[in-house]
Amino acid sequence: MIFSTDDDFNLEKIATSGQCFRWEKITGGYRILHDKYALIIKEKSEGRFEILADQDEFNAIWKEYLDLDENYAEIRKRIDANDKFLLAAAESEKGIRILRQDPFETLISFIISQNKNIPAIEKSVFLLTRYCGGEKRDALGEVYYPFPTPEKIANLDDKILTDCKLGYRVPYVKRAAQDYCEGKINFDKLKKMSSDNAIKELQKLYGVGLKVASCISLFGLHHLNAFPKDVWVKRILEEFYKDGYPYEKYSPYNGVYQQYAFAYYRKLATKMN
DSSP, X not given: OEEEOSSOOOHHHHHTSSSOSOEEEETTEEEEEETTEEEEEEEEETTEEEESSXXXXXIIIIHHHTTTTSOHHHHHHTSOTTOHHHHHHHHHHBTBOOOOOOHHHHHHHHHHTTTOOHHHHHHHHHHHHHHTOOOEEOTTSOEEOOOOOHHHHHTSOHHHHHHTTOGGGHHHHHHHHHHHHTTOOOXXXXXXXXXXXXXXXXXXXXXXXXXXXXXXXXXXXXXTTOOOOOHHHHHHHHHHOTTOOOXXXXXXXXXXXXXXXXXXXXXXXXXXX
């Protein structure tokens, strides 16, 4: 089927924004792995995409996942005309969308992400899906591995988790899966909370600090006001917002603006190096 949009939608910018670790670049587009599903999507022309899925599957799964009911062009228009850095960042990085990812997958992925670069995170997540089995095939007949269920991860031998290159994160990942299986994590309840309250609750989990909890809130619970602060974002705040970042003015979309700023500043830093 063909999907068209006149809103901000850029596959590469979404894929490289640091929010997802199972987007695989293919000729002309991407293979997107989400939970137990796979989608082949290719750009045919600006705003027009070929999707290897029928309309029912697209409406049931991918429309929500890609957050297509949200208007990101309108979100960009809310940026203060005097905020030159964020205006430039949003113009450069328009096309990023905050995906509606599976909360459990996001929880495990961002626990794994601690002190790892993106290629290393992607490798560990891939190994975890492979070791847990459940081989499936996408619309092109290629093999992929669904994200493991909480029960599978909770019952994995520690050696297998170590073989997934998790290092010191092994007990964090296992405990998160066990806590979910025991009903200690309720994503539906967390989604209904404010981002601040959800982040406080998430930090009660073993091995989950403020930055990881903020990422889970934004990328797993779709709290668009969550504002994760990694090294890059802290540098942005120090360099461009010496008098303070206007969180209240940019509410409830601080997380979207953070993504523009993060992606833009990384590109600037790469060019300078």
